[in-house]
Amino acid sequence: MDNENKNREHWGSRLGFILACLGSAVGLGNVWRFSTTAGENGGGAFLIVYLLIVLIIGLPVVLAEFTIGRKAQSDVVGAFEKLAPGKPWKIMGYMGVATGFIILSFYSVIAGWVMKYFFGYVTGAIANVPGQDFTSYFTSFIGQRYEPVIWQFIFMTLTIGVVIAGVKKGIEAANKLLMPLLGVLLVVLSIYSLTLGGAKEGLTFLFYPDWDKLFDPQVILAALGQAFFSLSLGMGTLITFGGYLSREHKLPSAALSVGLLDSSVAIISGVLIFPAVFAFGQDPSSGPGLVFMTLPNVFEQISAGMLVGALFFFLLFAAALSSSVSLLEVTVAYFMRKLQWSRKQTVVLIGGIIFLLGIPSSLAQGAIPITVMGRDFLTFMDQLSGNVLLPLGGVIIALFMGWAWKKEEALRDSDLGNTWVGNVWIWIVRIIAPLAILIIFLNKIGIIE
Numbered sequence: 547m548d549n550e551n552k553n554r555e556h557w558g559s560r561l562g563f564i565l566a567c568l569g570s571a572v573g574l575g576n577v578w579r580f581s582t583t584a585g586e587n588g589g590g591a592f593l594i595v596y597l598l599i600v601l602i603i604g605l606p607v608v609l610a611e612f613t614i615g616r617k618a619q620s621d622v623v624g625a626f627e628k629l630a631p632g633k634p635w636k637i638m639g640y641m642g643v644a645t646g647f648i649i650l651s652f653y654s655v656i657a658g659w660v661m662k663y664f665f666g667y668v669t670g671a672i673a674n675v676p677g678q679d680f681t682s683y684f685t686s687f688i689g690q691r692y693e694p695v696i697w698q699f700i701f702m703t704l705t706i707g708v709v710i711a712g713v714k715k716g717i718e719a720a721n722k723l724l725m726p727l728l729g730v731l732l733v734v735l736s737i738y739s740l741t742l743g744g745a746k747e748g749l750t751f752l753f754y755p756d757w758d759k760l761f762d763p764q765v766i767l768a769a770l771g772q773a774f775f776s777l778s779l780g781m782g783t784l785i786t787f788g789g790y791l792s793r794e795h796k797l798p799s800a801a802l803s804v805g806l807l808d809s810s811v812a813i814i815s816g817v818l819i820f821p822a823v824f825a826f827g828q829d830p831s832s833g834p835g836l837v838f839m840t841l842p843n844v845f846e847q848i849s850a851g852m853l854v855g856a857l858f859f860f861l862l863f864a865a866a867l868s869s870s871v872s873l874l875e876v877t878v879a880y881f882m883r884k885l886q887w888s889r890k891q892t893v894v895l896i897g898g899i900i901f902l903l904g905i906p907s908s909l910a911q912g913a914i915p916i917t918v919m920g921r922d923f924l925t926f927m928d929q930l931s932g933n934v935l936l937p938l939g940g941v942i943i944a945l946f947m948g949w950a951w952k953k954e955e956a957l958r959d960s961d962l963g964n965t966w967v968g969n970v971w972i973w974i975v976r977i978i979a980p981l982a983i984l985i986i987f988l989n990k991i992g993i994i995e
């Protein structure tokens with residue numbers, strides 16, 4: 547081990563690493579974005595394509611990111627500089643940093659909404675919503691000029707605080723307790739949601755595919771973007787986290803656990819949300835507000851609903867925080883090395899800039915009509931990252947793993963070895979994943995939708 551490696555922070559245990567990756571993967575993507583995207587893209591068909599993509603493209607690329615990160619023991623740009631000096635692969639590193647920036651800018655806006663709801667339940671404000679009209683409550687809140695930005699600011703400040711505390715203390719500790727708790731609450735709530743009268747329609751919507759939509763380029767691209775977003779793929783996070791991993795940890799099982807658990811959380815939150823959507827006569831394709839307009843109706847029915855609502859939004863906030871921490875970490879790890887600044891200085895500067903970049907996303911929800919290419923600013927940033935930057939990042943990572951490494955080394959460094967799984971994996975990253983992503987793109991070319 548060279549000096550740099552010895553001085554690098556490392557995960558306390560293998561479980562700590564898996565939990566941190568899970569903490570990164572499981573977030574608003576699984577609950578807020580999954581329900582929005584599944585709702586807008588027809589439910590069942592979307593789900594099938596999404597799961598296929600996770601399995602065939604997602605998991606192999608997760609393993610590639612882990613392998614690159616652990617081998618290089620560096621940040622996302624440094625990793626490519628180190629493993630392929632003087633070659634253009636490091637463009638991927640810069641893309642990862644840029645994507646982390648963009649995603650966190652609007653992610654913190656939504657996380658701010660989650661915090662507002664948490665406090666709404668703690669203080670009882672949501673109990674007093676006139677006529678239980680949660681749709682108006684939500685739209686009038688996000689349409690305000692200042693309040694959502696203040697929540698976004700508070701959320702970014704917390705993210706900055708955790709990232710300053712460093713890798714182990716900050717991220718590992720909280721995840722060990724809160725992630726399992728969120729899982730349990732989601733399961734309990736989804737069982738309850740099935741009793742509300744919309745079970746049949748909700749489950750049909752989520753699980754029964756409209757076969758025509760299965761081949762709809764829009765649905766396929768949306769599923770690809772969602773798979774990458776949810777797995778934290780193509781944004782440099784898993785390379786950065788792999789960089790804090792020492793040699794003795796095994797990668798394939800870690801990739802599998804992260805992929806399976808992440809997708810399970812998405813499906814369970816679908817089982818919670820869609821039956822409720824139908825039970826309360828809402829429209830599944832009503833966009834980014836779906837969770838915020840639907841779930842308060844569910845909590846309203848429960849006798850200890852205020853408490854359960856508070857707990858739910860608290861855990862969702864915690865999941866969002868561990869994801870946002872991972873996004874900020876990507877950028878900070880790079881700039882810390884590049885600028886030779888302290889962790890604290892770098893985190894405050896970068897976190898501050900990301901906060902500013904997020905403000906137009908917040909204002910575009912009603913206060914000031916900021917649109918790009920016919921979409922409100924938040925939706926534009928979301929689709930730019932999900933439908934363009936992340937899949938593109940995936941292509942580069944897969945090609946890098948498949949072609950810039952010798953096959954034997956790739957198999958050894960990924961811990962797969964010269965097994966049949968290893969050989970399948972290598973051909974997926976060499977050809978199948980990049981080709982599949984390119985075909986999906988070409989199908990949809992010129993349109994970010």
Ligand code: VAL
Nearest residue numbers: 571573574575776778
């Ligand atoms: N993967 C996370 C999520 O699904 C973030 C990092 C985008 O919320």
